[in-house]
Amino acid sequence: MTQLIGALDIGGTKIAASVADATGFLARMTEATVKSGAPDALARQCIRLLDAAAEKAGVAPALLQRVGVSSCGPFRLHGDGIALVAPNICGGLSARGNLPNDWTELPLQGVLAARFAQVEIRNDCIAALQGERTFGAVIDARDCVYVTWSTGIGFGLCVDGRLLAGKQGNAGHAGHLLMDPAGQTLCGCGSRGDLESLISGMNITRGQALDTPALFAAAKAGDAQARKLVTTAASWLGRALYDLTVTLDTSVFVIGGSVWQHHGAWLAPIVRHELESRFPVLTHGVTIVPPGLDAFVADVGALCLVMPAEWIEPWRASRPWQNLHHLPN
Ligand SMILES: [Zn+2]
Structure with a gap:
């Protein structure tokens, strides 16, 4: 069976969702980060983007069960995992008062774990270092x-x-x-x-x-x-x-x-x-x-969190993130 893994890059202005198999990236979708609605709107947006990326890659979304996440922080840890306490997304935390919500915390890991069998979430710089240590x-x-x-x-x-x-x-x-x-x-x-x-x-x-x-x-x-x-x-x-x-x-x-x-x-x-x-x-x-992975360090770093070990040597040889520039959005 085809092994499929997903990556999320969650930032204050945009979210990118990618899916990859052993040969490299298959599809990548980006959207502006949701800033209104219920507090789980961001996690729901992440699931929707990943499912859409799988469909765009021609793969049944149900096959996507392992997801690595590179996210802006800080995090707060609850019984069901990591929530985001990010002042650039949560209006209730921002001193600037320019966000259209009063969120003070966004559930993430609990919502994603109800859809995906494995979810690994790291702060964006920790995920970047993982990417640089694996491929950069x-x-x-x-x-x-x-x-x-x-x-x-x-x-x-x-x-x-x-x-x-x-x-x-x-x-x-x-x-x-x-x-x-x-x-x-x-x-x-x-x-x-x-x-x-x-x-x-x-x-x-x-x-x-x-x-x-x-x-x-x-x-x-x-x-x-x-x-x-x-x-x-x-x-x-x-x-x-x-x-x-x-x-x-x-x-x-x-x-x-x-x-x-x-x-x-x-x-x-x-x-x-x-x-x-x-x-x-x-x-x-x-x-x-200087970094070795350039603009796609977040995507690659997030993937590294859930990547099968046997993919690493072939990816070091083929460097498939170089093709991300050419994937249609
Ligand atoms: Zn500070």
Whole structure:
């Protein structure tokens, strides 16, 4: 019988559902993340998208029973599994008041488990690290950290070859490490002066009239104020990487996300200086590398959570995620 597995990539703006067999991806569907209705609307949307992807692949949806999920967080753990407590989807948690619902929590694992026999849910950066360790930049690395620097800041942590999950699956929320007592910008978590409030793509402009791309363009063109904002942000990231290195004894950081993707080559020396200029016995030789899976790290990472072990070697050879660009939506 054909073995079929599914992947969900749940973000604040879109959800992607993919199905794959041993040969590679068969279909992928995306939709804007539902933001209204009953609190189980998001989980129902996920099931509908996966079933639709199976149908599009020409497979009976009932054959799809194993699903890996990469999701924005944080999570709360209940008796029936993980629920999402995500301020970018739940209007009842958002300080911005711009969401058309009053949700404070979204059931996920319990609803999915009523449809699928196996459901594995991880924070998006933990799933990304799983993908990078299976097929990407740090294959089988034992002590590695995935970092995303985009509209938010997230981390996935691996120590002694084990991905860290934590008591509710929230390990790696180091974007909320408190850093600057003088920080004024409010983070989505409610703190001021944490890493995300200082450097995320949403916060780095500090309320100036520039958007983030314009800020970086001004910095590169030599504008002194823009340059200071950007280089200070890189320093904060470097200090966070140092803190993680001395805590976890990390050997390699994989840094992705839109900000790093566009500006990492320029900012890397600043980040490296903060990381390497202290406590050499712990920091010597720590490397920073780009991701190997690019835009589809979430899809691949989610699939890795439920992928049969015998698929891994053939997928390493054929790299089927490269064809995802060509799958019709
Ligand atoms: Zn925060």
